[in-house]
Amino acid sequence: MRRRALGRTGLQTTELGLGTWGLSGDAYGAVTEAESARVVERALQLGISLFETADSYAHGEVERRLAGLLPAAPAAVVVTKVGTDREAVPPRKRFDAAYVAAAVERSAERLGRSTLDVVLLHNPSARAIARGEATRILRDLAATGAIRAWGVSAGDEETGRAALAEGAPVVEVAYNAFHRRTLRAILPEVKEREVGILARSVLAHGLLCGHWAADKRFPEGDHRADRWTPDELRLRIRHLDALRPVVGNAVLTLRSGALRFVLEEPAVSCAVLGARSVVQLDQLVREAGREPPYLGEEKLAALARRLDDLRVEA
Numbered sequence: 304m305r306r307r308a309l310g311r312t313g314l315q316t317t318e319l320g321l322g323t324w325g326l327s328g329d330a331y332g333a334v335t336e337a338e339s340a341r342v343v344e345r346a347l348q349l350g351i352s353l354f355e356t357a358d359s360y361a362h363g364e365v366e367r368r369l370a371g372l373l374p375a376a377p378a379a380v381v382v383t384k385v386g387t388d389r390e391a392v393p394p395r396k397r398f399d400a401a402y403v404a405a406a407v408e409r410s411a412e413r414l415g416r417s418t419l420d421v422v423l424l425h426n427p428s429a430r431a432i433a434r435g436e437a438t439r440i441l442r443d444l445a446a447t448g449a450i451r452a453w454g455v456s457a458g459d460e461e462t463g464r465a466a467l468a469e470g471a472p473v474v475e476v477a478y479n480a481f482h483r484r485t486l487r488a489i490l491p492e493v494k495e496r497e498v499g500i501l502a503r504s505v506l507a508h509g510l511l512c513g514h515w516a517a518d519k520r521f522p523e524g525d526h527r528a529d530r531w532t533p534d535e536l537r538l539r540i541r542h543l544d545a546l547r548p549v550v551g552n553a554v555l556t557l558r559s560g561a562l563r564f565v566l567e568e569p570a571v572s573c574a575v576l577g578a579r580s581v582v583q584l585d586q587l588v589r590e591a592g593r594e595p596p597y598l599g600e601e602k603l604a605a606l607a608r609r610l611d612d613l614r615v616e617a
């Protein structure tokens with residue numbers, strides 16, 4: 304599997320990584336612990352070297368499970384995220400210095416590592432970043448060697464910009480054919496400062512696979528039930544027409560096209576996959592392509608034209 308530098312952190316990552324939100328049971332419904340373990344083990348077999356998680360996933364249980372599964376791969380880069388206090392009722396975001404410092408310690412304990420590879424602030428607001436408290440703590444921990452690199456998982460452009468203004472060496476953003484704007488907004492600075500970009504939600508939560516009927520509904524507890532109204536979902540499914548021109552030759556499916564679109568962006572260090580089963584992971588790895596060009600300029604241009612014509616990001 305090809306590797307890319309994680310910006311200027313000195314860390315390397317395979318260009319496909321494994322995200323673990325879907326394996327937590329918090330987001331897309333239940334996954335058995337056994338299947339979740341099989342997905343991580345399969346990722347290792349396939350050569351995936353970056354594993355992305357958060358202290359909040361299954362209340363810390365996903366970090367604990369990773370600790371048990373990853374000693375087999377000391378070179379694996381673990382990216383975790385802090386800043387969600389799920390013990391509070393109701394759960395709340397916390398980015399004060401004391402909370403962030405204690406959360407990093409708890410993650411290190413659960414992950415069974417004295418040095419953490421990458422710690423990100425988990426969906427802070429731009430204001431929380433600008434206060435500087437949380438970023439100062441992470442910077443200090445990086446300076447003492449307790450963590451190798453730090454950054455921000457940014458939910459929008461404003462947060463992405465705030466993260467760069469604070470000097471974050473790593474930024475995680477949603478990036479896919481239907482959601483280009485966050486990365487686009489920060490791209491010039493990302494390139495100039497060689498920031499490591501982790502691209503998540505590369506399939507737009509599964510939408511870009513093109514498997515859903517127009518009347519698709521999600522069960523309670525699946526975050527997608529609250530993400531789109533039935534009308535919005537119908538429109539998004541129609542928007543998939545924009546992606547169709549990329550299918551052909553080596554690109555056998557929309558899913559493959561969507562993933563390859565992300566890999567075409569050189570500023571992306573790693574596409575963080577959300578596979579929830581071994582079958583899904585195998586499909587994604589098989590269909591990703593092995594080296595550039597993943598789609599090629601002609602297909603990229605056709606896709607860009609169609610996305611604009613259909614006003615997908617309007």
Ligand SMILES: NC(=O)c1ccc[n+]([C@@H]2O[C@H](COP(=O)([O-])OP(=O)(O)OC[C@H]3O[C@@H](n4cnc5c(N)ncnc54)[C@H](OP(=O)(O)O)[C@@H]3O)[C@@H](O)[C@H]2O)c1
Nearest residue numbers: 322323324325456503504505506507508509576577583586
């Ligand atoms: N704020 C943050 O930091 C943040 C936010 C979101 C995600 N993330 C991380 O990024 C990872 C991925 O993001 P994501 O879950 O938003 O999105 P994603 O990868 O765009 O979508 C995941 C969903 O795509 C479907 N899928 C995956 N592989 C498939 C395949 N081969 N064929 C058909 N469908 C497939 C599955 O849907 P079904 O369940 O319907 O099968 C899966 O739940 C997460 O696990 C998490 O670790 C971080």
